[in-house]
Each structure stands twice: as structure tokens, then as C-alpha cells.
Amino acid sequence: MKKVIGIDLGGTSIHGGLIDESGKILKRSMKDSRAQEGREKVLDRISQVVEELIKGEKIEAIGIGSPGFINTEEGRVLSIGGNIEGWAHTHIREELKNRFKDIPIFVENDANAAAICESWLGAAKGLDSFIMLTLGTGVGGGIYSKESGIWHGKNYQGAELGHAILYPSGRQCNCGQKGCVEQYISGNAIEKTYYDMTGKNLKGKDIFKISQEDEYAKMAVEKYTEDLGTYLISIKNIFDPEGIIIGGGVINSKQYWWDNTVKYYNENCNNPEGTVILPAEYLNDSGMIGAAKVAFNNI
Numbered sequence: 001m002k003k004v005i006g007i008d009l010g011g012t013s014i015h016g017g018l019i020d021e022s023g024k025i026l027k028r029s030m031k032d033s034r035a036q037e038g039r040e041k042v043l044d045r046i047s048q049v050v051e052e053l054i055k056g057e058k059i060e061a062i063g064i065g066s067p068g069f070i071n072t073e074e075g076r077v078l079s080i081g082g083n084i085e086g087w088a089h090t091h092i093r094e095e096l097k098n099r100f101k102d103i104p105i106f107v108e109n110d111a112n113a114a115a116i117c118e119s120w121l122g123a124a125k126g127l128d129s130f131i132m133l134t135l136g137t138g139v140g141g142g143i144y145s146k147e148s149g150i151w152h153g154k155n156y157q158g159a160e161l162g163h164a165i166l167y168p169s170g171r172q173c174n175c176g177q178k179g180c181v182e183q184y185i186s187g188n189a190i191e192k193t194y195y196d197m198t199g200k201n202l203k204g205k206d207i208f209k210i211s212q213e214d215e216y217a218k219m220a221v222e223k224y225t226e227d228l229g230t231y232l233i234s235i236k237n238i239f240d241p242e243g244i245i246i247g248g249g250v251i252n253s254k255q256y257w258w259d260n261t262v263k264y265y266n267e268n269c270n271n272p273e274g275t276v277i278l279p280a281e282y283l284n285d286s287g288m289i290g291a292a293k294v295a296f297n298n299i
Helices: 039-054 092-097 110-120 187-198 204-209 215-239 249-256 258-268 283-298
Strands: 003-009 013-020 025-032 062-066 105-109 129-135 139-145 243-247 276-279
Touching (some): 003 039, 003 283, 013 039, 025 039, 025 283, 039 092, 092 105, 105 283, 110 129, 187 204, 187 215, 204 215, 249 258, 258 276
Parallel strands (some): 003 062, 243 276
Antiparallel strands (some): 013 025
């Protein structure tokens, strides 16, 4: 049975797994990404995860899901590097090949990797078309159809669904635009909303937890569900997919927002029928399993 390493690189943490051809995770490693310390530190942290997983193993390849615009042919980040300081223009494949010689390395956008996992093993298995939304530190997106596979776009900038404009001239986004979706439906977004209301810094998961008794948290969650529901309506009307799969770290708090979001979608969409909205099945594992599948597909 062949084995590869799958890496899911996020703005907060790096999840890695030794994964076989059935998608089973045989070994795990996780480290804080320390993204605020810049690209060299992040590359070091990725290398540490790989080194832990590679001990005593014969691996065929390394697959990496990275935030940002990713040139998948060259394995490098283009002009947008997501929520990692200085990540834009990083040549991930070349940097890591210097450290792991003779091991093929393949790089894909992190949200695309999550979509690949869900299509292979998860909630989207059997769907002919779907849109993937990953709600984490930022917002990622993936577009899949049975005919064409993952849609990368002419310049490897397709499916950057977190950077559609939700509020014109709204909050400043790290990508340079104002009012991006990412600034309103990510984990960081609900923290900003709560801070704007109260002047208090709380983690998103804690804001969700106290939303039953804290009035400001309740209002922040209500705004979150309406913004997400509104965006789901736009996705439905633009793409008309068979399904919309929602994953990322925020899905772990879905008991506080999922039902109201779907209710808002159904009540406000002009034609909500024909598209199922489903939670991702693989959650925090989807990025590394999808990255592993990219590696298997390419070796």
C-alpha cells in the first residue's frame, strides 16, 4: 500500500498526516504555524511536521494545501498569500525540495484540497457539481464539476470565494479590497463584529458559546448567520450547484448558527430548491486528506 504525506497549512496551525491510498490517516503531526513570524518560520514548521511523519516510513510524495493563489503547475504562491505574513510569492515546492530531496512535492490551494477530500470520501461524494466553502481564519472556496474537476481559473485565481464583495467599501481585507466576504463570515470576522460592539477581544468559538446569554454575542451571531445566508443565496444563483459543502474550523460551532443560516437561505432565496447545503464530513482532516489525494493523483 502506497503512502504519502498530506499537509494542511493554515493561518493558525499546520496539520499533517501519513495517509494511504484509501484515505486512512496512519500517523499525525500538528504544530502552530506561527504565521505572524513570516515565511521562513512557516517553512521551518512545515518541515518539522514532515520530518516527524517521515521517520521510518517510505513515502511516495508530499501534498500541501496552502492558503493564497497557488500556481499548481509550479507549486508556488502568487500575489496573494492568505493570512500568513510574507507568504505571497513563496516558491513552496522549491523551498521544500531543498530539504526533502528526491520526494515529489505537489501544492494546491487549501480550500481546493478540502473540496477534493469531500468529493473523494466525504459529504460531496457522488455529487456531479458542488461549491466548497471553508470558514476558518479566513474564507476559502472550491468549485467542482464532474466534467472539469477543480476549477483553477486562467490565472490560478478561480474560486477565491472569500474575496467576493459582500459590503461595498466595507471592512479592509488583507487582499487589498474592502468589504470582502472573508471579513464577515470567517472566524476572525465574528471576533471583529463582537469587538466593534463591546471593545472586548474574544475567540470566535467563545462568542458562539455565550450567544444564548450575552446580548452582544447574540447580535453578532445573528449578523453572522444573515451574512452567511445572504452569501449562500448568491452562490446558488450564480452557480446553481448540486450542493454547497461548508467546512473549516467554524463548522465546529455549527450548533449555534447552522439551522438559522439554512432557514434564512430558504426564506430569502428566490428559488432555494435543487441545491443541498451540507456540513463537511472531514472537518479539520479534510485539508490534509485532500492534499494527500492531490499527491496520489500526480505520482
